[in-house]
Amino acid sequence: MTGRGTIMLSYALTGVMNALWGATLPATDARLALGPGLLGWLLMALAAGALVAMPVAGRLAERWTGRRLLRVSAPAAAIGLAGPALADGAGTLMISAVVLGMLFGVLNVALSLQAAAVERALARPVMATVHGTWTLGAVAGGAVVTAALRAGADVRLLMAAGALVLAFALAAVRGVPDPPSRPAAQVVPHGPSAPPRPGLMIMLGVVGAAAFVTEGAxxxxxxxxxxxxxxxxxxxxxxxxxxxxVAMTLVRFAGDALRTRLGVVTTIRLCGVTASAGYGLVLAAGLLPSGIGVGCAMAGWALAGAGMAVVWPIVTSLLGAADGAARRLSTVTTISYGGGLVGPALIGYVASAGTLPLALAIPAALALLVATAAPPLLNAVSRTAPSTPSKQPAHTTS
Structure with missing residues (x-):
């Protein structure tokens, strides 16, 4: 299997892993009678573990290489799902969430590093497609969870069995080859030819965080x-x-072609507007009769998924195009995923103090921020250094 095929398989399996966590949360909530407040603290525990582990993951990748880090962290994260599955109370659930968050944090950095390395080696945009396989795995996993719960399966058994199967599958995936280091301008003609300045790098992380808060919601x-x-x-x-x-998956598989055709700025602006409209429908759903409200909410979440589909792939691609350095990628990943993990926990806090619809106004506002503030920022990042002639045909990105 090629490096592209291997990283796509790894992303697909980790998408299934995410579904085993996210799609079972309503059933876990019902099993342990958590409520919005405890759910918020649960997500904060997950975030704390991830934020501690992500910067460490960048240093480990520089010492071990991203390939080895991915081979170790992927099955370990799958096994970590057994902790929440077997928790018999809120206390043990919180502890297991911290451990799972640490494992997820290392895995996310390892995946980003290897995806950026593959894109640099191919010298063309593939990041949205790679992330599309992740969402495809999440869709498949969510469908299995839904079917199993409708059939009356115990959520604990479902999560534990799924964790074991995924651990074996991820351990069997061959590592993605580490491409030789070459000047960025020679291998990726669609991004900046030098690493972004620290300020722009942090702002890249903020854009990623805004996208992840909406996705995490x-x-x-x-x-x-x-x-x-x-x-x-x-x-x-x-x-x-x-x-x-489902909506996110469809747009991600079309995302690389869309980005090449429209450019980074127009693509990001279109994403933010679409997601904002989606959250508008979600917030309006609570004002409608129950049956109609559920349908309205589903339409809104579909638009939100379509809108946020390619924001993080574009951020990762722009940074990886520079040099793909492990610490830089891990820094941006920490900021971005940190926002995505803390954001849903903040939503839980606001929901417990007020209402959940009020709390969902937070990701709605961030989607609007992506539509307005992100396009000029990404345009500046894509022009941080003069381009260098390349033997490859250039791709227009902005």
Whole structure:
């Protein structure tokens, strides 16, 4: 299997892993009677573990290489799902969430590093397609979870068995080859030819964080919103999660061609507007009768998924195009994923103090921020250094 095929398979399997966590949250909430407040603390525990581990992961990748880090972290993260599955109370669930967050944090950095390395070696945009395989895995995993819950499966058994199967599958995947280091201008003609300045690099992370907060709101709160606010059953709550990722998957597989045709700035602006419209429908759903409200919310989450589909792939691609350095990528990943992990926990806090619809105004505002503030920023990042002639035909990105 080629390096592109291997990284795509790794992303697909980790998408299934994400579904085993996100799509089972409504059932876990019902099993342990957590409520919005404890769910918020649970997500904060996950975030804390990830934020501690991500900067360390960049240093480990420089010492071990990204390939070795991915081969170790992927099956370990799958096994980590057994902790929440077997938790018998809120306390043990919180502890297991911290451990799982650390494992997820290392895995996310390893995946980003290897995806950037593959794109640099191919000298063309593939990042959205690679992330599309992740969402395809998330859709498949969400569909399996929904079907299993509708059939009456115990959520604990479902998560534990899924964790074991995924661990074996990820351990069997051959590592992605580490491409030889070459000047960025010679291998990736569609991005900056030098690393972004520290300020721009941090702002890249902020854009990624805004995207991940909106995505994390769907992963962790779409199902809960459907069950607790709109009156849907837990299986329908899992279906809302699946609808979000179906839309995201479709757009990601078209994302590389869309980016090449429209350019980075127009693509990001279109993404933000679409996601903002989606969150508008989600917020309006609570004002409608139950049956109509669920349908309106599903349409809104679908638009939100379509809108946020390529924001993070573009951010990763622009940074990886420079030199793909492990510490730089891990820094931006930490900021971005950190926002995505802390954001849903903040939503839980606001929901417990007020209402969940009020809390969902946070990702709605961030989607609007992506539409307005991100385009000029990404345009500046893509022009941080003069381009160097290349033997490859150039791709227009802005």
């Amino acid at each position: 769907a992963t962790d709160w779409a199902g809960v919103h459907a069950t607790r606010v709109l009156g849907a059953d837990p299986a329908t709550g899992s279906l809302v999660y699946t609808v979000f990722f």
